[in-house]
Amino acid sequence: MKNTYFTPGPAELYPTVAKHLQTAMDEQIGSISHRSQRFRDIYKFADEQLRTLLNIPATHGIFFTGSASEVWERLLLNCVEHESFHLVNGSFSQKFYDYAQSLRKFAHKLEKPFGEGFDAAEIEVPEYAELICLTHNETSSGVQMRPAEMHKLKRKYPQKLFCVDMVSSAPYPDLDYSLIDSAYFSVQKAFGLPAGLGIWIANQACLEKAERLQRYDATTIGAHNTLPMLWKHYKTYETPATPNVLFIYLLGKVVEDYNAIGIQTVRRHIDEKARLLYKFLETSDEFAPFVKNERHRSQTVVVANTKKPSNEVIAGARQAGMIIGSGYGKLKDSQIRIANFPAVSVEQVSALLAQLSR
């Protein structure tokens, strides 16, 4: 009997993954050259499917890395000469900020307590900040920043580069890529694939910045997966180094499945399940939503305070074949995290809520 994973990544595999993996094995995708037409077709297919799903315009390229964490480093190296600005309200936005410091950038941050979110009106971007780092969905705290607020902020600071971490929410947020210069995610969250592939979306403005920095003698944009190298190879749907060909194939196929359902329906299903989850938490005696402000509640990673020690709740669900996440870091023992990704159905969420009600 298989478990159902409600964990916020790695997570439940999307139901079609096993079938696509079998096809990939039959077609020996794991052995084909990354310099072959077969691979270029696979890259092109994933690219086209993602463009359709996320409404990504031709101004933006789509690139593959080893993980989304790698993209943090690439963005800072390629798009920041001196200063970056980070909205920090959880462990992952904090890590991005830490990366900037490790790279000896002058990193500014605006910080909110764990569980609270940001709106555009309250944000002043420092004058010399070159890259504004937003997190759509804080996986650690279950807080979101609404796309409309991100777009508003960019309109206020049109000269600055804006990047959006949508690691644990893509394809949910409907970003306007005429306002968002770069966004990134990994595949083991809402795309329901095994971990091991990061997706980096970046536009010409990011590329131009990287090319400019590359010309300065004293600056390095890094050596591996630099944006100019990624883009150069992308023109023929190739990658600078050998990529994870198998997972790129699987991503293209799963995104094709999402497109067959339609992005509006995929998002509506997430909304529907999120309503069930939050309604349960609000009416339960045993649980309460951690994020107080409804506007800032994540649809894809639902965090709840538990009355009982969370490990009892988690163990009970596990016995029923349902795996839920613990709270993050210090909140490990008093919170649970429930991922609401496309791989779990309304019926599975209902079954989980029935279990949690016991």
Add this chain to the structure above:
Amino acid sequence: MKNTYFTPGPAELYPTVAKHLQTAMDEQIGSISHRSQRFRDIYKFADEQLRTLLNIPATHGIFFTGSASEVWERLLLNCVEHESFHLVNGSFSQKFYDYAQSLRKFAHKLEKPFGEGFDAAEIEVPEYAELICLTHNETSSGVQMRPAEMHKLKRKYPQKLFCVDMVSSAPYPDLDYSLIDSAYFSVQKAFGLPAGLGIWIANQACLEKAERLQRYDATTIGAHNTLPMLWKHYKTYETPATPNVLFIYLLGKVVEDYNAIGIQTVRRHIDEKARLLYKFLETSDEFAPFVKNERHRSQTVVVANTKKPSNEVIAGARQAGMIIGSGYGKLKDSQIRIANFPAVSVEQVSALLAQLSR
């Protein structure tokens, strides 16, 4: 009917991979948390199996990256303050050198023409070079540097850090890790796995260097997969970011299969097939070994000059269900490359040679 891949990576999958992949899917390895005991057991198992296979002592840690190319960057950032030294005799050793320049290191190189190899006696290491970058097997040209020569060189320069690229030869070279500070490979070559995972072996001396550099205000050792962060998490068999859990699982299982055969036997099988291949090339009217000096001929990537245009040879083999590689770069049209990895048997190599004799 499936093809047999004699390409130098991505390559033929090892025959047990499909079975292990099925077990992984049955056990939902693609969904488990990278912070769970189940994952720590998987990491520990892969670590133990690799230690046994490659005779890696406790002084060295074993870490996972997205690719071996990523390791080039990590080594340069973590182990070089100012100067590196590169033995360059092909496209991949050249790329490592290029990475050093992109990272604004002062990179020295000793260069040989494509198809020629290095011996210790002819090498003078520049006085201030901190890291000596050796390539055991140049995938582009089919040239090897013998481990004994590498060891000899380190004995001559014991104060310097030595790293060995064994991307397309591990587990073939029998390295003495009391002399080699770091080595790395990727799994889509002689381990017969799909691409998407790099393995980085590094010792305490590398770690100490990274920790020292990290304390300097003006230096960065990077932010993602830094050696101190990798090592810190390694102590509990975890990784700083979400790794490719599935492929780490598969690697552990395939290495277990290699250990069941025994490393001596694995290496002897490679030797046996290499003898067949080179004997064929030396006695053929249509082909000739590219590497003239026998001492420098690779056992794992065999490169041949072709009399006919190589695309005719490749097309003929393809019709018979055998995929061989073209020459690298400028030699694309006049050479073929044949990988001699554990995934292909003596019988399969014999069948290929029968096809090439037609």
